[in-house]
Amino acid sequence: MAPTFxxxxxxxxxxxxxxxxxxxxxxxxxxxxxxxxxxxGAPSLAALLLSFxxxxxxxxxxxxxxxxxxxxxxxxxxxWQAFLNNLRWMSVFLSVPVILGLGAAxxxxxxxxxxxxxxxxxxxPYVFASVVVSxxxxxxxxxxxxxxxxxxxxGLDVLxxxxxxxxxxxxxxxxxxxxxxxWGFDMVVFLAALQQIEPSLYEAxxxxxxxxxxxxxxxxxxxxxxTFGFILLMTALWSFLTFDYVYVMTGGGPAHSTExxxxxxxxxxxxxxxxxxxxxxxxxxTLFSSAIIITFTYLRRREWDI
Amino acid sequence: MKAIGSLTRRDFLRLITMGGAGLTFVSxxxxxxxxxxxxxxxxxxxxxxxxxADRVEAVKTYIIGRFExxxxxxxxxxxxxxGSDFRRVLPTALAAGTGPDVFNEFGASYLxxxxxxxxxxxxxxxxxxxxxDKKIWKWxxxxxxxKGKIYSVPTAYESVHLYYNxxxxxxxxxxxxxxxxxxxxxxxxxxxxxxxxPFAFGVRDRVSRWDWxxxxxxxAYVGNHALWxxxxxxxxWTDPLFTEAINRLDQxxxxxxxxxxxxxxxxxxxxxGVWSNQHAVMLMDGTWRLSNVRNLAKGFxxxxxxxxxxxxxxxxxxxxxxxxxxxxxxxxxxxEESLRFMDRFFxxxxxxxxxxxxxxxxxxxxVTMAKEDFSKEASAEYIKTHVDxxxxxxxxxxxxxxxxxxxxxxxxxxxxxIDAVLLRRITVKEYLQKSQDVFAKExxxxxxxxVPEPTR
Numbered sequence: 001m002a003p004t005f006x007x008x009x010x011x012x013x014x015x016x017x018x019x020x021x022x023x024x025x026x027x028x029x030x031x032x033x034x035x036x037x038x039x040x041g042a043p044s045l046a047a048l049l050l051s052f053x054x055x056x057x058x059x060x061x062x063x064x065x066x067x068x069x070x071x072x073x074x075x076x077x078x079x080w081q082a083f084l085n086n087l088r089w090m091s092v093f094l095s096v097p098v099i100l101g102l103g104a105a106x107x108x109x110x111x112x113x114x115x116x117x118x119x120x121x122x123x124x125p126y127v128f129a130s131v132v133v134s135x136x137x138x139x140x141x142x143x144x145x146x147x148x149x150x151x152x153x154x155g156l157d158v159l160x161x162x163x164x165x166x167x168x169x170x171x172x173x174x175x176x177x178x179x180x181x182x183w184g185f186d187m188v189v190f191l192a193a194l195q196q197i198e199p200s201l202y203e204a205x206x207x208x209x210x211x212x213x214x215x216x217x218x219x220x221x222x223x224x225x226x227t228f229g230f231i232l233l234m235t236a237l238w239s240f241l242t243f244d245y246v247y248v249m250t251g252g253g254p255a256h257s258t259e260x261x262x263x264x265x266x267x268x269x270x271x272x273x274x275x276x277x278x279x280x281x282x283x284x285x286t287l288f289s290s291a292i293i294i295t296f297t298y299l300r301r302r303e304w305d306i
Numbered sequence: 307m308k309a310i311g312s313l314t315r316r317d318f319l320r321l322i323t324m325g326g327a328g329l330t331f332v333s334x335x336x337x338x339x340x341x342x343x344x345x346x347x348x349x350x351x352x353x354x355x356x357x358x359a360d361r362v363e364a365v366k367t368y369i370i371g372r373f374e375x376x377x378x379x380x381x382x383x384x385x386x387x388x389g390s391d392f393r394r395v396l397p398t399a400l401a402a403g404t405g406p407d408v409f410n411e412f413g414a415s416y417l418x419x420x421x422x423x424x425x426x427x428x429x430x431x432x433x434x435x436x437x438x439d440k441k442i443w444k445w446x447x448x449x450x451x452x453k454g455k456i457y458s459v460p461t462a463y464e465s466v467h468l469y470y471n472x473x474x475x476x477x478x479x480x481x482x483x484x485x486x487x488x489x490x491x492x493x494x495x496x497x498x499x500x501x502x503x504p505f506a507f508g509v510r511d512r513v514s515r516w517d518w519x520x521x522x523x524x525x526a527y528v529g530n531h532a533l534w535x536x537x538x539x540x541x542x543w544t545d546p547l548f549t550e551a552i553n554r555l556d557q558x559x560x561x562x563x564x565x566x567x568x569x570x571x572x573x574x575x576x577x578x579g580v581w582s583n584q585h586a587v588m589l590m591d592g593t594w595r596l597s598n599v600r601n602l603a604k605g606f607x608x609x610x611x612x613x614x615x616x617x618x619x620x621x622x623x624x625x626x627x628x629x630x631x632x633x634x635x636x637x638x639x640x641x642e643e644s645l646r647f648m649d650r651f652f653x654x655x656x657x658x659x660x661x662x663x664x665x666x667x668x669x670x671x672x673v674t675m676a677k678e679d680f681s682k683e684a685s686a687e688y689i690k691t692h693v694d695x696x697x698x699x700x701x702x703x704x705x706x707x708x709x710x711x712x713x714x715x716x717x718x719x720x721x722x723x724i725d726a727v728l729l730r731r732i733t734v735k736e737y738l739q740k741s742q743d744v745f746a747k748e749x750x751x752x753x754x755x756x757v758p759e760p761t762r
Contacts, residue, residue: 057397058423138510142576143568144585164510165571167729253513254570255726270394271514272718273419 051280056273068280079281082252082259083288085171089260090239092175093182094232100179101186101231102224106216108187109194119191123184130181134248137177138164141249164250167257174258178245186231193227194220229296236292240285261285349381350407350640352647354668355392361597361668362386368661369669373650380643400425400635407638408647411631413710414450414458415755420633421457427634427641429456429648436649443699445758446672449628449710452755461651462630463672464707465695466522468614469589469599471581472607474502486526486554486616493563496587504563506586508572509725515574516721517708519555519564521625522590522613525705527551529620530760533706537757539749543716543742544735552727552734554616559728570725578602593695594629596688597667610687612694623760624698627710630669655679663688674700702761711757713748716741 051068053061072079104122108115125133140146141163148160163173197220205215243262246252252259252267261281269278352370356362362384370382385406387395399405400420411417420426433439433456439447442460450458470482478500483489493504509515524533528547535541536548558564565577565586572580580586582602589595590613599608612622632651634644652658655675662670663681666688674696680689698704708717720741726732748754 056419058401058419058425060423138573141571143566143571144580162568162571165568167731250510250570251513253510253725255723255729255731273397
């Protein structure tokens with residue numbers, strides 16, 4: 001009954017002896033699978049079916065074929081605005097917090113005293129609830145008593161902006177709140193990965209005459225490649241699922257300039273009572289997220305170390 | 307006497323036994339319900355969209371408490387939700403069959419999907435039985451009609467008004483504006499000379515709050531009759547009257563008279579704070595603001611006035627609409643008790659006057675009341691405001707509130723996109739053309755409810 005272990009090519013592998021061993025394994029995952037089917041599978045299937053209906057949440061759904069998809073692709077300008085905003089969001093989060101996190105992690109990996117203190121301080125914003133952070137930044141961005149007052153006090157009137165009222169900058173103002181909250185997470189992940197790198201490798205490189213920049217560029221970065229892969233994949237996915245900051249800080253306004261796909265879905269499902277149309281939007285969001293996962297899977301199969 | 311006297315002990319016992327059996331039989335015919343009522347009081351749920359502690363307490367004390375006193379065998383469980391939660395939870399609960407027995411809604415138009423889904427009880431028979439058709443203003447009762455049947459009764463009429471800082475007005479010698487010219491001149495003086503903000507207003511937390519200003523804009527410039535024509539499909543939304551109305555709203559916004567152009571950067575609470583701190587002078591707000599305006603106006607006197615009209619050839623008419631309606635879940639187990647509770651909102655004008663002041667901002671049943679019916683505790687402004695609205699309703703001389711009289715998708719488009727006009731993302735022409743397209747679609751699909759024609 002118990003599996004035996006053998007070493008093949010240096011790797012420990014489990015060699016099951018009996019089919020019952022498989023059965024027991026599957027029985028262990030069955031409860032989780034059933035739960036998943038009930039709370040994820042069934043609603044997903046329902047959303048898929050509803051995306052072809054005009055359901056308003058109360059009336060009997062009426063099948064309308066591809067009408068919802070025709071509307072969102074050809075008539076719904078806000079949907080494309082939201083999609084574009086999601087791409088903007090992703091591009092910022094794939095760069096700014098990654099650079100900040102990596103920079104801080106590399107710096108922290110070089111110091112011995114106070115490393116835990118700085119790591120805790122930088123990571124602290126990440127443990128705050130996003131709604132709390134959103135509300136605090138909402139106060140800071142208030143045009144009459146927020147950060148503008150400070151800027152004016154310092155004589156920097158020209159920098160005082162309508163942070164959430166100007167459609168050209170409102171999205172980036174919201175992003176800044178999320179970056180402040182999120183970058184510590186990237187820093188901790190990078191720091192953990194850096195600590196896995198054998199110090200003797202750096203010592204050997206230094207003896208061979210490699211400078212700090214060469215060691216960083218030719219050793220640290222390549223060895224962090226799997227970590228980059230994880231962070232980029234998760235950040236790309238989370239960027240498409242972002243909802244809370246925009247919902248609390250701007251509600252998608254002004255003039256839909258901060259609208260994201262998730263906020264538009266909720267707006268259509270709850271405010272406009274168009275659950276069928278919102279399901280079609282949600283399906284599109286799933287497709288975009290799936291495209292990201294498929295891309296990463298493809299790159300891994302092409303032996304990219306991510 | 308002799309016959310009685312001749313009863314034997316055995317006959318007497320037989321008589322007692324038969325009598326007891328007879329009583330048991332009769333009680334079996336009529337008794338079970340009474341026995342159940344006595345043993346186990348009926349308890350039904352009532353949902354409202356309001357979580358303000360003082361108003362919730364007032365609802366419990368004055369509306370539910372009085373009802374439970376009258377019907378000791380009936381208990382009402384009050385469940386309160388904030389606006390956004392209510393909007394999300396109510397349809398889900400109704401669809402799941404676990405919804406409330408009685409519930410409030412923002413207006414009859416919000417009920418249409420639930421009515422179509424068979425979740426709302428028709429009230430035509432009850433309307434006659436309880437005499438609501440004789441108590442409630444006809445147009446208000448009719449607003450609860452859908453495809454010929456009444457599904458809700460109105461429990462609050464509303465309007466929009468001009469609230470202002472009376473101390474600042476007196477200090478600077480300002481007069482309440484009566485027309486567009488006076489309004490613009492006043493705003494100019496407030497902003498340019500006194501360096502204050504004429505109107506406090508914010509929509510960052512809820513863009514649909516623009517419906518207050520749009521209601522004012524359309525009524526003040528287009529006028530109630532032309533507006534009625536548009537809402538009835540007899541005048542297009544692209545009519546020059548609407549173009550000029552939006553242009554004037556744009557003018558007020560671009561000059562910074564409305565929240566210094568920061569409407570999208572401020573929540574309404576933020577804006578109220580600016581008014582409370584006396585950095586802003588006026589509010590264009592609803593009747594419901596009477597509920598907490600005293601708390602906001604700390605350290606200064608406030609007053610309320612009619613909003614000025616923007617065109618010289620139209621006279622002042624208040625925009626009136628129904629902001630709260632009461633409906634009953636079609637699946638309730640207690641229809642009769644629910645109807646009695648509904649009737650509780652329309653007992654007597656004097657009684658209404660007392661509790662209406664306690665739950666101010668939540669309920670104001672559209673029934674005819676005299677000045678003396680209002681609570682003695684109510685301020686003169688409060689009474690005058692309501693008496694004016696009652697008079698206007700009586701004459702049929704009133705305008706229209708966006709959230710009551712507009713078809714749903716047209717209203718949604720207009721409130722969600724007016725900031726795009728003000729921020730120069732779309733033109734007034736595009737805005738009105740799209741409004742017309744959405745309205746025409748709703749008209750074709752039979753989704754435009756009739757609105758009462760105002761008297762000329």
